[in-house]
Amino acid sequence: MGVGGIDKRQVERDANELVRAGRWEDALGKLWLLVDRSHVIDDEFRTYLRTMASCYEQLGRKRAAGAAWLFLGDLARATALAQSVPLDLARCAVTARDHAQAARWFESAGWLGHAAIQLELAKNDRGARVLWERLADDTRLRDDPYTQGLVRFNLGRACARLGDHDPARRQQVAAMHLLTAAADGFERQGLRERAFDCYGVLLTIGREGSFENLAEGYLNCVRILREDGLKYYVLQYYEDFQQLALQRRELHAAATLYREAAEFARRQSMPYARFYRAKGGETHMMAAERAIESGASAELAENSYAAAIDAYNELGLYSRVREIYSKLAALPLSDKRRARYARLAQRLKGMADDETPMPSFPDYLRMDTAYPEIWRLDVIEWEQAGDPAETMAEVVQDDKWPDFTRRRALLCRLAQLGSPDSGAAALRPQTLSVLASHLGRVEIYAALAPLEKMLVHEDARVRAAVMRAVRQLFFKRSFVSIIKGLADEDASVRREALAAVQSLHFGHAFDPLSRIYRDAQDVETRRAALASIGKIPSIEAAELLIDVVRHGERHEKDIARDLLVRADHPDVGALLRKAHAAETGPARSDLERVLRARGG
Structure with a gap:
């Protein structure tokens, strides 16, 4: 037996024999056995894929053939096969980095968000603004405050880049109202991960606008991250907000954030609590000095110094405490208070500092994916409308994904576009079940939207396949589908959903798992949730x-x-x-x- 449970050489011989005999469909069955394995070296994969592309062409499945040739880098051949399909022509233009042409084809397909993003990449903000305006008027968005908010945000940014500040401000305000409403709605439904996306855009608005919006976005993001147990993300968000607060001279807010971060690190047994407490003390010192420089009342400076003393006392940094008492003794306060501060400074003379190390949060723990461009990504997802082939096309063309992921995404795309019923009004349940399996094996967040769409299919076999696929997707959003699966009318779907509950136990799964445990009436479901x-x-x-x-x-x-x-x-x-x-x-x-x- 060869690699992956098959005799590779024999399957290759069989496939080549079937190709020579013109039995293209049978040949594809053999070729799928060769490409759909865990480990296939690149040269072999590309050889099999070329043969598959030729078979698809012979069978008249041009979209599948074009997708294969595009992956192989034969842009001319892929473009020739895509002549009647604007979306495929757009993909070819994206591969050629002709963003203006890609925008024209996406617009022709009715995908205005995709088109606007391509125009932005082409530095054509005026054209992008027109497309965002058209999309904002789309009637499908009337009952979708989240996507409408994202579109308004993108429109506002296009206006700002053009220097049209009043319309930019109006669109940003509209986006804030829509996203706040959407976040409230998501939280009421228990979809905190979707609410997090709303707050992520709100903090981006705040970065470019008011501190109040920045605070609302960051504090809500931190709250959700804390509830999900993502402690390194929590500290990264705290640190980023602290730096922005300092840059804007919001010193009291920054000091409060340092104190909260210190308490969080202490509770999580992380070694950074002393560092944050010390930074809080420094920030209170800065606030006191600013009060003195600005001519504010001495009492205001006194209050800030007192807060710094609390921080340094807790850390055992008595030299800093003594220094602050000396500063307090020099303030224009009453003689009695000044004398008291002088006595306290003298009393601390000679006391040694606690030299316990104060490590800071290291750069290597910072996550590059902490701030995804949700305002683009979720508009893209909305326009794809749960189409597996189109969702995976974005993955195939995105070089940030490893080759393994891009290959899996391509196979999912080929499973749909190359199926015998690909030209039918609706795919057969068997084809959809196969697609669900492929989506699960891609193992990325983008696979969830197509699976969610399949979950409403009337055939229980499709819904059960979705549950099996979701078992491989370690994202909090996966539980949106699992919870529906647990309530399905069909026993086979419920069994697969229960297996998913047993399989998914990771940090931010705690909230949905605890909700399943709390709400489930079925004893077996409660046990599975508790075990996870x-x-x-x-x-x-x-x-x-x-x-x-x-x-x-x-x-x-x-x-x-x-x-x-x-x-x-x-x-x-x-x-x-x-x-x-x-x-x-x-x-x-x-x-x-x-x-x-x-x-x-």
Whole structure:
């Protein structure tokens, strides 16, 4: 048996024999066995793909053939095959980096957002503005405040680049109102990840506008990231907001942010709390000095110095505290207060500082994907309308994805465009099920929108295939589909959804998993959700398990107790001891058993 469970050489011989016999469909079946494996070296993959492209051409499936030739770099051949399909011609123009031509073809296809983005890449902001204006008037957006807000945001930016500031401001205000309303709606539905996207655009508006908008966006993003347990993203957002607050001389806000970041780092047992507390003290010092320089009241400077003293006292940096008391003794305050500050400064003379290290948040932990261009990406997703082939076309053409991902995206595209029913009004359930499988194996966020569209299909086989695919997509949004699958009328779909619950246990899955656990009526579903929660190494997961041990059903207590014994978060022991001390009766005994099993 060869690589991937097949005899590769024999399958190659069979495929070539079928091609020579003109049996193109049968040849494609063999070629799919060769390309759809985990590990295929590049030269082999391209050889198989050329043969597949030729077979598709012979069968008259020009779109599939064109997609293959475009991936192989034969732009002329792909363009010739795309003559009757504006979207495919647009893809060819994008590959040729002819953004103006790509925009014309996207506009011809009715994809105005795609077209506007291409014109922006071509530095044609005037043309992009016209297209954004047309899209803003699209009747499909009347009941879609989120996409309407994104379009208004893009329109406002185009106006600003053209120097047309009043229309730019009007569009940004409209975008803020729409996105705020959309965020509220998403949060009411429990879709915090979609609300996060709204706040991400709001903070971008704030970067270019008022500090209030910046604060609203950042603080809501931090709140959601904290709730999802994404601690490194939390600190990155805190740091970025702190720097922007300092740049805008919002010193009191910056100091508050440093204090909050310090408390967060302390609670998460991260080594950066002392650094943030020290930065907060420095920022309060800056606020005091600014108050003095601006001629503000001495009491205002005194308050800022007092806040700095609190920070440095907590850190044991007594030389800094002594320095501040000396500064306070020199302020134009009452003689009694000045004398007191002088005595305090003298009292601290000779006290050594605590020299515990204060490491800062390192650059290597910063995520390059922290601020995706949601205002473009989600307009693109909206226009693709859940079409797998078109969604994957964007991935195939995006060089930021690794070759493995781009190959998987191409195979998904070929599975749709090269299927015998590709020209039909609707794809067969069997074809859709195959597509769902391919989407899952691409393993990227973009695969979710096509799967969500398939989830409303009338055939249960398609919906079950969606659940199997979602099992491979480790994103919080995956649970939007899973929750629907758990409530499906068909038992096979519910089984696959339950398997997905059992498979997806990662940091920001805690919120949807806890919601499933809380809301599910089915015992098996509650158990599966609880078991997955127990595999998440977070404070929130441990707290929920402890609560189940204290107040849950007997069979759930047993699961929670076993999970707590194995939990490896450093704060679990302290949480258990605290809960044990506060309990009486059976719950205390259960917690004591867990502590003994953990060795203390």
